[in-house]
Amino acid sequence: TCAFAGQKKVLAAYEEAVKCGYSGARAGRLHTPHGVFDTPMFMPVGTQATVKAVSPRELKEMGAQIILSNTYHLYLRPGTELVAEAGGLHRFMDWDGGILTDSGGFQVFSLGPLRKITEEGAAFRSHIDGSTQFLSPEIAIKAQMNLGADIIMAFDECIPYPAEYQYAKLSTERTTRWAERSQKAHTRSGQALFAIVQGGMYQDLRRVSANDLVSLDFPGYGIGGLSVGEPKPVMYEMLEQTVPLLPENKPRYLMGVGTPDCLVEAVRYGIDMFDCVFPTRVARNGTAMTKSGRLVVKNAAYAKDFLPIDENCGCYACQNFSRAYIRHLLKADEIFGLRLTTIHNLYFLLDFTKKMRQAILEDRFLSFREEFLAQYCK
Ligand SMILES: Nc1nc2cc3nc(NCCc4ccc(CCO)cc4)[nH]c3cc2c(=O)[nH]1
Numbered sequence: 001t002c003a004f005a006g007q008k009k010v011l012a013a014y015e016e017a018v019k020c021g022y023s024g025a026r027a028g029r030l031h032t033p034h035g036v037f038d039t040p041m042f043m044p045v046g047t048q049a050t051v052k053a054v055s056p057r058e059l060k061e062m063g064a065q066i067i068l069s070n071t072y073h074l075y076l077r078p079g080t081e082l083v084a085e086a087g088g089l090h091r092f093m094d095w096d097g098g099i100l101t102d103s104g105g106f107q108v109f110s111l112g113p114l115r116k117i118t119e120e121g122a123a124f125r126s127h128i129d130g131s132t133q134f135l136s137p138e139i140a141i142k143a144q145m146n147l148g149a150d151i152i153m154a155f156d157e158c159i160p161y162p163a164e165y166q167y168a169k170l171s172t173e174r175t176t177r178w179a180e181r182s183q184k185a186h187t188r189s190g191q192a193l194f195a196i197v198q199g200g201m202y203q204d205l206r207r208v209s210a211n212d213l214v215s216l217d218f219p220g221y222g223i224g225g226l227s228v229g230e231p232k233p234v235m236y237e238m239l240e241q242t243v244p245l246l247p248e249n250k251p252r253y254l255m256g257v258g259t260p261d262c263l264v265e266a267v268r269y270g271i272d273m274f275d276c277v278f279p280t281r282v283a284r285n286g287t288a289m290t291k292s293g294r295l296v297v298k299n300a301a302y303a304k305d306f307l308p309i310d311e312n313c314g315c316y317a318c319q320n321f322s323r324a325y326i327r328h329l330l331k332a333d334e335i336f337g338l339r340l341t342t343i344h345n346l347y348f349l350l351d352f353t354k355k356m357r358q359a360i361l362e363d364r365f366l367s368f369r370e371e372f373l374a375q376y377c378k
């Protein structure tokens with residue numbers, strides 16, 4: 001439905017005629033062995049089997065449904081067989097909600113000094129001890145079966161930005177062959193394997209990648225190769241080209257995104273799932289996320305500010321502590337300061353996706369998006 005239909009708003013003659021933004025936004029339910037979860041959803045990142053500075057109990061309390069861990073990191077340390085012997089990742093980290101593991105496709109290319117990629121897989125040096133390591137679709141899938149996440153990702157190459165057309169084309173074709181190999185190697189029932197759409201920043205490659213992976217019939221689709229430094233309008237254009245080609249009745253997961261303005265735009269194109277280290281990463285250097293933008297609570301301006309970070313926020317930090325107190329802790333290098341800013345940022349994003357879901361259900365998403373973007377300075 002067109003969100004402007006029925007509104008009495010008369011556009012002044014000179015104002016550019018507003019395109020009735022047909023929205024692809026949707027509210028869904030994701031069924032997993034660890035529960036049924038609401039979308040749109042934000043997934044806190046727990047790279048090394050912990051969401052830094054917060055406990056599973058606190059994650060549950062703030063409404064986290066599915067959290068993300070990284071195969072690359074857990075494969076290098078402590079090893080995925082060890083986690084399997086511990087009873088799997090849920091048991092190991094005492095999390096009974098959903099878990100999604102990324103396949104290593106991004107970390108190999110962004111963390112370890114890359115040695116070389118062949119048809120077989122990716123050889124690289126460990127960022128931990130410099131040892132030579134190798135990941136392939138078969139190794140990455142076996143590692144994720146050991147970890148036992150509810151949703152696992154195909155092994156792919158996250159194409160760097162910018163990339164030549166020819167490189168993007170060859171890499172995307174290889175990622176599709178790797179997706180097929182990931183599918184063949186995946187023998188654990190009850191665990192969903194998502195493919196990952198690539199294609200760089202090229203519309204035609206994005207469409208080919210999406211169509212090829214849809215024909216291989218996966219239960220869900222990640223959209224990769226974005227949030228890698230490209231301008232936001234380019235990311236949105238790639239979404240516009242890709243999302244409509246993905247089956248309506250399957251979840252779409254935009255990897256590595258992000259900030260609230262990106263989330264609300266991506267939801268409009270029909271994205272259901274998000275993950276990003278941003279909220280937890282910036283929290284640790286004293287930046288809080290609010291609906292008006294970022295608040296660097298470490299700044300001197302807040303030394304005597306006895307209000308909470310956000311008076312309308314229901315999180316543990318805002319309900320009990322002032323900006324002055326949190327600033328004091330951060331300045332004194334007190335761990336509790338990092339915990340409070342992390343709790344607030346995670347709560348903020350989890351609550352934001354809940355508000356988007358509510359707006360979609362009440363058919364007022366486009367006005368929600370307008371109001372939010374008007375107030376939020378990037
Ligand atoms: N397997 C796979 N995983 C991915 C993870 C990603 N994560 C991103 N972006 C995250 C970028 C990102 C990194 C750090 C911060 C902290 C503040 O600066 C924020 C965003 N893009 C990504 C692309 C892929 C991808 O194609 N394949």
Ligand SMILES: [Zn+2]
Pocket residue numbers: 309310313314315316317318319343344345347
């Ligand atoms: Zn808060």
